[in-house]
Amino acid sequence: MARLGMLIDLSACVGCAACAVACKMENQVPAGASRLWIREREVGTFPNLTVEFRPEQCNHCENPPCVPVCPTGASYQTPDGLVQVDYNKCIACGACVAACPYDARYINKKGYADKCTFCSHRIAKGQQPACVETCPTYARVFGDLDDPNSEISKTLKAAGRQDVLRPEMGTRPKVIYLNAPSKKGLTQEVTRHD
Amino acid sequence: MTEFYSLPNTGEFWHWTNALHFVLVGLAGGMALLAAILTLRQHPERNRYLWLAALLIVLDLFVLWAESPARWRFSHVWLFLGLHPSAPIWWGAWGLALSLVATLAVVLKPWVGFLRRIPEQLPGLLLLLGSLVALAYPGFALAVNTTRPLWNSMMLFLFPITALLMVLAVALLLGSEWARRWESWAAVLSLGLLVAYPFTLPEAARTHLLHEGLLGYALAGLLIAVAALLFRNPRWAAALGLAGAVGLRWVLVMVGQFQSPGL
Numbered sequence: 001m002a003r004l005g006m007l008i009d010l011s012a013c014v015g016c017a018a019c020a021v022a023c024k025m026e027n028q029v030p031a032g033a034s035r036l037w038i039r040e041r042e043v044g045t046f047p048n049l050t051v052e053f054r055p056e057q058c059n060h061c062e063n064p065p066c067v068p069v070c071p072t073g074a075s076y077q078t079p080d081g082l083v084q085v086d087y088n089k090c091i092a093c094g095a096c097v098a099a100c101p102y103d104a105r106y107i108n109k110k111g112y113a114d115k116c117t118f119c120s121h122r123i124a125k126g127q128q129p130a131c132v133e134t135c136p137t138y139a140r141v142f143g144d145l146d147d148p149n150s151e152i153s154k155t156l157k158a159a160g161r162q163d164v165l166r167p168e169m170g171t172r173p174k175v176i177y178l179n180a181p182s183k184k185g186l187t188q189e190v191t192r193h194d
Numbered sequence: 195m196t197e198f199y200s201l202p203n204t205g206e207f208w209h210w211t212n213a214l215h216f217v218l219v220g221l222a223g224g225m226a227l228l229a230a231i232l233t234l235r236q237h238p239e240r241n242r243y244l245w246l247a248a249l250l251i252v253l254d255l256f257v258l259w260a261e262s263p264a265r266w267r268f269s270h271v272w273l274f275l276g277l278h279p280s281a282p283i284w285w286g287a288w289g290l291a292l293s294l295v296a297t298l299a300v301v302l303k304p305w306v307g308f309l310r311r312i313p314e315q316l317p318g319l320l321l322l323l324g325s326l327v328a329l330a331y332p333g334f335a336l337a338v339n340t341t342r343p344l345w346n347s348m349m350l351f352l353f354p355i356t357a358l359l360m361v362l363a364v365a366l367l368l369g370s371e372w373a374r375r376w377e378s379w380a381a382v383l384s385l386g387l388l389v390a391y392p393f394t395l396p397e398a399a400r401t402h403l404l405h406e407g408l409l410g411y412a413l414a415g416l417l418i419a420v421a422a423l424l425f426r427n428p429r430w431a432a433a434l435g436l437a438g439a440v441g442l443r444w445v446l447v448m449v450g451q452f453q454s455p456g457l
Contacts, residue, residue, distance in 0.1 A: 017199035024200075037200035039457070056202060056457070068280035069338055071287060072273040089273055092264040094207045095283050101341035103202035103453055111264035165457060169341060188457070 005174035012139035015053030019131035026130035058116035059173030066096035211261035218254035223328030224361030230322035282334035289327030296321035343399035344450035363436035381422035407449035414441035
């Protein structure tokens with residue numbers, strides 16, 4: 001069985017947000033909610049200054065905290081490791097939204113919890129997720145992490161440092177970042193969203 | 195400086211209606227516990243508390259139903275028939291349902307034939323079990339979210355204790371003198387937890403609590419403190435304790451939706 005994941009090469013990401021737009025269009029994400037967003041942050045001080053463009057979305061964690069808190073089994077993991085929501089079972093209680101360490105979920109006004117599905121409807125047809133297909137710099141690679149011949153496995157094998165968001169949470173994300181511009185990993189900062 | 199193209203979903207996901215639920219479920223679970231104890235002890239006041247418990251459970255479930263954007267799916271109670279013991283809400287739903295059934299079994303006994311054959315101790319024990327689950331569930335529902343530092347393991351104590359303070363205050367306001375001593379103890383315990391809680395938080399979370407919820411937290415603390423120390427007028431103490439406990443639960447639910455830093 002496949003173990004699907006995604007890597008994002010931050011040295012290739014130019015922050016164009018084409019992935020965010022493609023996601024919105026492909027999945028008809030309602031206004032005011034996001035399945036995918038780009039965090040832009042300045043790193044360092046002049047003259048050693050760079051900008052980190054970091055796309056973020058559901059990490060399809062191997063230990064997803066959003067799944068066990070679901071009282072109806074609407075949030076579940078597929079055999080190939082995707083974290084999905086069965087909209088017909090969801091009661092929109094918000095327990096999974098509260099549990100997600102990545103702010104990846106929201107309550108759709110239609111009455112269910114929603115988030116990135118890795119475009120499972122496209123995967124089922126043998127296509128790539130919309131964000132991968134639309135990326136003009138090929139910063140994203142999607143595939144089977146357990147297949148040593150897949151592009152994602154080969155790229156990860158050749159890569160140096162690999163980072164994931166909030167590793168201290170023990171969620172084992174399957175969205176993996178390469179080449180963080182700080183060279184010390186992903187930037188961290190106390191942020192407020194007023 | 196951090197900017198975004200599109201935004202992470204950091205907004206409020208539980209609104210005032212959810213905060214109201216966290217108050218009502220405390221009242222419902224606590225009232226069911228009082229009713230269970232009074233039923234098991236064959237107390238003459240038990241019927242009043244059984245009816246109150248049933249009313250509060252129904253009211254709480256109605257609020258949950260009315261506020262849900264999945265209103266019609268929520269009415270499909272069979273979704274809860276699956277086994278999901280790691281989900282506090284699953285326990286809460288079963289605790290409330292069991293409490294309601296047990297309560298109705300006792301109060302409807304005089305009018306329903308087959309219920310007369312059941313000894314009152316049986317639904318009393320079931321009510322005790324259901325009420326304890328309903329009492330404990332809100333604290334667990336918050337504490338499982340380890341990503342939200344304001345909802346730490348103190349929730350496991352703060353929510354049941356403040357629920358007891360609320361229902362004992364109601365009992366005192368209804369003239370049940372047996373509640374007086376217990377209400378004072380619940381107020382003192384709530385006050386102790388309220389004072390200790392900020393010291394159990396990481397600095398960023400404490401700053402957030404003081405920044406976003408200082409007024410509500412301080413006011414709730416003041417009301418509970420006065421309730422804990424106001425022995426001369428138990429009715430005033432009860433009213434203030436009730437208001438303080440409601441305010442404290444409200445503040446913890448609303449302000450606690452703070453995502454910890456680290457991204």
